[in-house]
Amino acid sequence: MHVGNLRTALYAWLWAKKNNGSFILRIEDTDQARFVEGAEDMVYKTLRTAGLTWDEGPDIGGEYGPYVQSERKDMYLPYARQLVEMGKAYYCFCTKEELDERRAEAEAKGESFKYDKHCLSLSKEEVERRLAAGEPYVIRQNVPTSGKADFDDAIFGHIEVDCAELDDMILIKADGMPTYNFANVIDDHTMGITHVMRGMEYLSSTPKYNLLYDAFGWEKPVYVHLTTIMRDATHKLSKRDGDATFEDLVTAGYLPEAIVNYLSLVGWNPGDEREFFTLDELKEAFSLEGLSKSPAIFDHQKLRWMNAEYIRRLAPERYIELAGPYLDEAGVGSMDKAILARILQPRTEILSDVRDMVRFLARMDEGYELELFTNKKSKTNPEICLGILEDVVPRLAALPEWTETALHDFLMNYAAEKGMKNGTLLWPVRIAMSGQAVTPGGAIEIAALLGRDEALRRLELGLEKLRNM
């Protein structure tokens, strides 16, 4: 699921829950040509993972079912006929091909195409005859040629357009399915929908829906059009262009809670300075007033930061549980979990980072450069490191116990006795054990993690390299 869709669902869920309402899941699948296998399941999965539970829906039922539009197919035509009777809609026999051709012609001439109401003038008899003959048809809305169509949006206020700008949209397609434009009106009314939150792209077509509500004399829902989530200033986020879906983010190691929290803040703010929210807290804080009118760019960096914050706040046990698969992948699954959690947790921004961070523990690059032993701040260079390791490695080998505490006590005492900076002693030890300049954790943690044999093997190897320089 696209993160923009998830955010829309989130806001709708929050608003419903905040007002003790029901959050209803309805599958809009009136375009049979665009059916995608598995898409519906992904909707369920994403919503569940995000914690947005629904009160009524295809899988759990409810008193306003069915909740899948294709299963409601037969409900729409009677309403459309009613509209025809009222003169608010009419049968149209123009084929898609003809219209496409005329549209292309108009476009070629630089004109905008609008259906000319050709079939509106067909006599009732002719319509009956062609219908009886089984000729394919659609039903179009008969939009007045003058006057205004309008509606009120909770965020944007009063929106008004000239009816003359509006096209006679198709209500019932040739295959008997309703268009989204029609189905949503019928369903929202018959299913008792009070609030509609949806993307900006519907803002300009909403006045048309209201003409329908008025024709039926139905009460209109509250409309809340949400601004687009952008990738950059001029492009919206889109799956098509490779932008990450919710599922992609989770797979990459973002926590669902962090994604939801971040998403809630893209286009909405609580009015105070809080930015960390559980779903319950969000429910409490959410308001329509906090919704933004301008589009917002999705900031991966901020999401990353927020995810890191969530990870740091995890109980160590939970962290290990979540990072487990990546630790296993890197081949360090059997190492001391408590130490791993301690050194990794504050450094993990997204779970998948873990893999690369610990790889050296499983297998180090033994061909590392001697220059790694040089570090200005620690006052070391290969010569100094050689001297230190020559003396300290045998002593480490002689340690009766190879625990973090024992290692810590020995190394710290050693540095103190020799009057050297901790860094000067620890630098060569860490480099020899890791083969890399930057590691999560320091020499002591790494030594404990590797275990006596491997740690000493690496230290000896380092000594060897230094002796041969």
Added chain:
RNA sequence: GGCCCCUUGGUCAAGCGGUCUAAGACACCGCCCUUUCACGGCGGUAACAGGAGUUCGAGUCUCCUAGGGGUCACCA
């Protein structure tokens, strides 16, 4: 192109006529802490798209311009 919507730092954004020499967060930079890197702490750079008007007073209201987005389907 017609119509609709939007416009505060690089990003998310607070601000709803005076308390704005404009908050907070991310990012960036610097310092401190430190066993490398992170974490943490402290500090810093950085914005009202432009122009008219209304008003004693405009980031806040109006109009115009510019820029951006959306929409003009038998897609949703």
